[in-house]
Amino acid sequence: MEELCKYEKFVGVRHILDMEDSYDWVVRKDVVEGLRLVAARGKSFDFLARPHHLHHVATLAKAVPELRIVIDHIAKPHLSKSLAVSPDWKKNMVDAASCSNVYCKISGLVTEVDPEHHATSWTPETFVDHVAVVLGAFGTDRCMIGSDWPVLRLTGTNYREVKLLHKSLVSSLIEADQVKVRGGNAANFYQLKTLISDDTMECCMYNY
Numbered sequence: 001m002e003e004l005c006k007y008e009k010f011v012g013v014r015h016i017l018d019m020e021d022s023y024d025w026v027v028r029k030d031v032v033e034g035l036r037l038v039a040a041r042g043k044s045f046d047f048l049a050r051p052h053h054l055h056h057v058a059t060l061a062k063a064v065p066e067l068r069i070v071i072d073h074i075a076k077p078h079l080s081k082s083l084a085v086s087p088d089w090k091k092n093m094v095d096a097a098s099c100s101n102v103y104c105k106i107s108g109l110v111t112e113v114d115p116e117h118h119a120t121s122w123t124p125e126t127f128v129d130h131v132a133v134v135l136g137a138f139g140t141d142r143c144m145i146g147s148d149w150p151v152l153r154l155t156g157t158n159y160r161e162v163k164l165l166h167k168s169l170v171s172s173l174i175e176a177d178q179v180k181v182r183g184g185n186a187a188n189f190y191q192l193k194t195l196i197s198d199d200t201m202e203c204c205m206y207n208y
Contacts, residue, residue: 005041011190012044014072017053027056032063039067044190046105048072054092061099068101068189072146073108074134080113080120083129090133097137103189104138106131106169106181107146110155110162118155124168131169140177144186145170 004010017026025031026047035045047057047069054075061069077089096102109127114120135143145166152162170178186192 001037001041005043010043011192012046012068013038014046014048017047017049023052024056026053027059027063032060035060035064035067039064042191044068044070046070046072047075050076051086051089051092054089054096057092057096057102058099061096061102065099065101068103069099070103070105070144070189071096072105073112074104074106074130076108076112076115077130079109079127079130080122083133093133094137097142102138103142103144103185104134105144105146106134106166107148108151109148109165110157111148111151113155124165127165127169135170135173135181140173140180141185143181144189145182146186 015026017023020026022028026049038045045067047053047060049056049071054071057069057071061067071093075089075093077086083090093104097104110122111118113122113126147159148162149159152159166182170181173181
């Protein structure tokens with residue numbers, strides 16, 4: 001950690017929880033202690049998980065309140081199905097949002113419509129209900145958009161299409177809130193020295 005902190009571009013850590021055999025890995029005592037070290041150095045934690053891990057977010061956030069946590073890819077719910085299919089996803093997302101040190105990244109959308117085959121078509125309406133839950137729970141101060149680059153290419157989609165999708169999903173917000181969700185919140189969360197402009201890309205090009 002000390003060595004990594006020497007690099008200006010090192011802003012936080014991420015772990016793919018699906019790689020662990022236990023759904024409870026992230027709340028193990030040694031893992032929590034490690035994340036306390038991350039927080040002590042002012043770095044953040046990207047919580048890359050699926051719905052069955054999501055209930056641990058609030059637990060972790062309360063155990064390490066000084067740790068900035070962002071839920072990646074809105075925890076990969078069943079985006080091609082209605083919210084009724086995943087009632088626990090909504091409940092656990094709301095619980096996570098009750099912790100002020102937790103943010104949510106609106107990302108990983110098009111890749112999760114049909115994650116096995118990437119053959120199912122989508123429209124902005126495919127994502128409206130799930131994004132509404134996230135925005136309603138976290139508000140416009142703790143939501144950020146992620147570009148999904150370059151993983152989005154698995155779907156045959158290009159960055160421009162996804163950028164237009166993101167714009168449409170937050171178009172009902174006032175302009176000031178759109179600016180926060182599409183770049184400002186990410187800059188604050190990751191403590192970036194330069195605000196991400198709309199002409200570059202939301203939430204950093206490789207922050208997927």
